[in-house]
Amino acid sequence: MLIRWTELSYPDLGAYRDQAAVMINFASTEQHSLHLPVGTDAFLGAAVTERAAELCHRPVLLLPQVCFGYSPHHRFAPGYVTMPQHLLKEYAVSICENVIANGFSQMFLVNSHGGNQVYLSAAVNEIGEKHGTEFQLRELQYWDVARERISAIRESELGGMGHAGEFETSMMMYLRPDLVQEEKIVPCGPVAERPWFQKDLLGSKAYQRFHRFDEDNREGHIGQPQLATAQKGKAFFESVTEELARFLDYFD
Ligand SMILES: [Zn+2]
Numbered sequence: 001m002l003i004r005w006t007e008l009s010y011p012d013l014g015a016y017r018d019q020a021a022v023m024i025n026f027a028s029t030e031q032h033s034l035h036l037p038v039g040t041d042a043f044l045g046a047a048v049t050e051r052a053a054e055l056c057h058r059p060v061l062l063l064p065q066v067c068f069g070y071s072p073h074h075r076f077a078p079g080y081v082t083m084p085q086h087l088l089k090e091y092a093v094s095i096c097e098n099v100i101a102n103g104f105s106q107m108f109l110v111n112s113h114g115g116n117q118v119y120l121s122a123a124v125n126e127i128g129e130k131h132g133t134e135f136q137l138r139e140l141q142y143w144d145v146a147r148e149r150i151s152a153i154r155e156s157e158l159g160g161m162g163h164a165g166e167f168e169t170s171m172m173m174y175l176r177p178d179l180v181q182e183e184k185i186v187p188c189g190p191v192a193e194r195p196w197f198q199k200d201l202l203g204s205k206a207y208q209r210f211h212r213f214d215e216d217n218r219e220g221h222i223g224q225p226q227l228a229t230a231q232k233g234k235a236f237f238e239s240v241t242e243e244l245a246r247f248l249d250y251f252d
Contacts, residue, residue: 002053005063013061017103020059021248024095025049026120028069028113031077031213033164033221034184036172038079042067044168045112047175048142048240055245058252061104066091070115076214085119092123100127100135108248109139114163117141136251142240143167145247147202149239153232156224159190161201163213165223167236174233186219187226 003016025045032040046065053060071082083091092109099107109120120139127137143150154161161167172180191199196206199222213220 001056001059002050003059003061005061014103016059016061017105020061020104021251022061022063022099022104022107023049023053023110023248024063024107025065025110025112026069026092026116027065027067028071028082028115029067030069030071030074030080030082031220032168033217033219033225034186035181035225036164036169037176037179039067040164040168040172041069041113043176043179044171045110045142047171047237048112048244049110051237051241052142052244052248055241056248058249060248063095063099066095069113070119071113073115073211073213074220076212077220085122088116089119089122089126092120093126096123096127096135096137097131100131105134106136106251107138109137110244111139111141114141138251140247142244143201146239146243149243150236151202153235153239155227155232157190158198158200158203159193160224160227162191162199162203162222164221165201165225166227166232167201167223169225169228170230170233171236172233173228173230174237177230185225185228186217186221188217188221188224190224191216191222 027042027045029038053062068081068083070085071080074080111120124137124139156166198204216222
């Protein structure tokens with residue numbers, strides 16, 4: 001059950017303290033190649049968290065999303081608003097501490113932008129260190145709970161589903177077709193596999209490095225947007241929202 005934090009009066013909100021989980025989406029604002037808007041991660045993050053909360057059996061209080069993230073890898077193209085990681089980590093910790101002070105005992109941080117992963121993990125550790133494990137805090141990238149179902153739907157090989165590739169483009173075609181400029185899609189092959197580092201939404205990376213997002217395609221995408229369809233977007237969207245709802249209900 002979706003309940004928007006900002007739409008409740010304070011007595012109504014307080015009444016949820018014992019039963020509701022709090023959820024918030026951390027997104028970003030940055031280039032998504034020539035065919036998608038710079039707000040793609042925010043549009044997808046909002047749609048996924050709202051729908052997953054609706055599908056949940058338990059009440060889920062949804063906080064307003066955070067639209068700015070860590071995106072210096074995208075500075076080659078206009079449209080980014082990137083923040084330093086230490087500020088974002090402090091901001092995330094502060095939001096969590098407010099939720100704790102409001103009397104809630106469980107919270108989910110749902111990430112819709114890979115670049116946020118490092119500071120969000122640091123925030124989870126810091127909250128655990130300061131407040132213990134009684135406050136149940138979990139962080140995840142929304143696609144990670146649906147890896148098997150996404151793999152079954154995708155047509156691209158590994159390397160075809162990264163930034164603004166088959167997955168994100170399909171979901172935007174389904175959710176916001178008005179914002180997708182299909183005629184501007186630049187087709188390309190899957191990103192060539194590098195040893196120990198697979199550039200794909202579901203790829204494994206044995207090491208960390210900093211990379212600009214125009215190093216594979218100068219347009220800024222990673223993966224194969226030409227394989228995207230609205231029908232596939234519907235299937236991806238249903239998979240990630242159903243699996244995220246299952247995840248949220250599991251910890252009830
Ligand atoms: Zn994205």
